[in-house]
Amino acid sequence: MFDVIIVGGGAAGFYAGIHIAERAPHAKIAIFERGKTVLSKVKVSGGGRCNVTHGEFSPRELSTNYPRGERELLGPFHNYAPMDVMAFFEERGVPLKIEEDGRVFPQSDSSQSIIDCLVGEAERLGITILRNSSVKQFEKNGEEWQVTTMNKHYHAKKLLLTTGSNPKIWEQLKAMGHTIVSPVPSLFTFNINDERINGIQGISAYVSAEIPPKRTFSSDKVQLNLKSAKKEEPVLQSEGPLLITHWGLSGPAILKLSAWGANILNKYNYAFRLNINWTPEYTTASMERLLRKIKEVEPKKTVLRTHAVELPRRLWAKLVHAARIKKDEKWADLTKEKLQNLAEQLTDSSFKVEGKSTFKEEFVTAGGVDLKEVDFRTFESKIIPNLYFAGEIINVDAITGGFNFQNAWTGAYLAAQAIASSE
Numbered sequence: 001m002f003d004v005i006i007v008g009g010g011a012a013g014f015y016a017g018i019h020i021a022e023r024a025p026h027a028k029i030a031i032f033e034r035g036k037t038v039l040s041k042v043k044v045s046g047g048g049r050c051n052v053t054h055g056e057f058s059p060r061e062l063s064t065n066y067p068r069g070e071r072e073l074l075g076p077f078h079n080y081a082p083m084d085v086m087a088f089f090e091e092r093g094v095p096l097k098i099e100e101d102g103r104v105f106p107q108s109d110s111s112q113s114i115i116d117c118l119v120g121e122a123e124r125l126g127i128t129i130l131r132n133s134s135v136k137q138f139e140k141n142g143e144e145w146q147v148t149t150m151n152k153h154y155h156a157k158k159l160l161l162t163t164g165s166n167p168k169i170w171e172q173l174k175a176m177g178h179t180i181v182s183p184v185p186s187l188f189t190f191n192i193n194d195e196r197i198n199g200i201q202g203i204s205a206y207v208s209a210e211i212p213p214k215r216t217f218s219s220d221k222v223q224l225n226l227k228s229a230k231k232e233e234p235v236l237q238s239e240g241p242l243l244i245t246h247w248g249l250s251g252p253a254i255l256k257l258s259a260w261g262a263n264i265l266n267k268y269n270y271a272f273r274l275n276i277n278w279t280p281e282y283t284t285a286s287m288e289r290l291l292r293k294i295k296e297v298e299p300k301k302t303v304l305r306t307h308a309v310e311l312p313r314r315l316w317a318k319l320v321h322a323a324r325i326k327k328d329e330k331w332a333d334l335t336k337e338k339l340q341n342l343a344e345q346l347t348d349s350s351f352k353v354e355g356k357s358t359f360k361e362e363f364v365t366a367g368g369v370d371l372k373e374v375d376f377r378t379f380e381s382k383i384i385p386n387l388y389f390a391g392e393i394i395n396v397d398a399i400t401g402g403f404n405f406q407n408a409w410t411g412a413y414l415a416a417q418a419i420a421s422s423e
């Protein structure tokens with residue numbers, strides 16, 4: 001008989017186990033892991049470096065990085081934040097560093113440092129780690145939990161599920177009365193085959209990007225008609241660096257759209273239109289005025305060779321070409337139509353997105369245990385007493401930058417405090 005069984009030997013499972021053991025040293029704790037190795041996602045995370053958390057120390061600011069969970073995590077982040085996670089690892093001999101963009105990594109640049117720390121601590125605290133132990137079923141017998149693996153039953157007073165995005169566990173929870181929000185991918189890049197970005201992979205620019213409502217682009221013709229008519233409010237918008245890749249577009253501006261748009265883009269079957277303003281400080285109208293001024297001041301220069309706006313040279317050349325302006329065409333010879341074309345390409349380039357790709361292998365799933373059914377002070381189920389959740393099993397996910405792990409650490413810590421205090 002265990003006091004606590006934790007199902008799932010990932011980030012949330014280990015972090016919770018360690019904190020329960022520290023607060024309740026006599027508690028008998030077991031972690032069940034279906035794989036032969038534990039913490040396998042930590043191992044590959046952050047390109048093998050493990051982006052442990054983010055150097056964002058305002059709980060409110062921190063919570064804005066969660067398309068699902070923003071409101072619910074605010075309270076938990078007031079109680080357990082990135083600073084606490086950093087202190088945890090540093091006090092246990094894993095020095096960390098905050099990189100320029102705010103991402104936090106071990107100084108060793110190796111995720112193995114994080115794994116060694118978590119496994120070492122769990123062993124030191126006497127936690128039973130059962131590898132190759134896939135939990136097939138869990139049920140309540142009176143006040144007690146019965147957890148069943150392939151060939152054995154185990155018993156515990158409290159059950160903590162940290163199984164990440166395992167559909168089978170979600171199915172069981174559904175059968176026990178929980179609502180499960182259907183899983184859909186979050187955090188992905190957009191596949192686009194378009195002459196304007198073909199062959200210039202590696203180029204980046206600071207842009208604003210929008211996805212208009214689907215009905216406005218059921219065909220290109222409709223889109224064109226509507227452009228001259230009234231413009232519809234976009235369903236999603238973002239601003240930030242954008243990266244041109246072999247397959248299409250990536251970078252923070254795109255990843256934000258993919259995370260916030262996880263559900264709607266899934267409904268669109270990942271086929272939709274994306275509008276990019278390559279010069280967010282200008283509207284199409286103000287860009288047109290700027291281009292007219294350049295035409296007045298530099299009539300003899302060729303459009304292609306003019307550095308009209310802050311854009312990488314090769315991207316400028318692609319947009320000039322897309323505006324149907326010839327290589328040697330001078331500003332003086334630009335027709336009104338071509339000038340308008342160029343203003344539009346610069347401020348409202350419309351791309352057809354046809355599918356998605358995984359971002360650096362970092363697949364994150366939106367969906368899971370409905371947020372309304374979790375008590376975010378304790379991470380206990382509001383439906384079934386003595387059942388707790390932490391990590392990706394809950395319908396929480398974040399953009400890239402260490403925020404997904406922070407959700408796992410914070411949930412695990414608070415669940416651990418609640419579990420240990422009733423031991």
Ligand SMILES: Cc1cc2nc3c(=O)[nH]c(=O)nc-3n(C[C@H](O)[C@H](O)[C@H](O)COP(=O)(O)OP(=O)(O)OC[C@H]3O[C@@H](n4cnc5c(N)ncnc54)[C@H](O)[C@@H]3O)c2cc1C
Nearest residue numbers: 008010011012034045046051135164362391392402404405
């Ligand atoms: C390639 C990659 C890179 C990433 N990089 C980062 C990053 O740098 N920073 C960041 O913040 N986030 C990153 N993420 C996201 C992050 O890894 C997850 O948000 C985080 O691992 C969630 O932790 P978790 O403990 O909830 O789930 P998981 O880490 O998925 O752990 C769940 C564990 O439960 C086990 N399990 C499942 N079902 C059962 C069962 N029935 N019985 C027993 N065991 C079971 C699984 O085998 C697994 O070990 C990355 C994700 C990927 C895929």
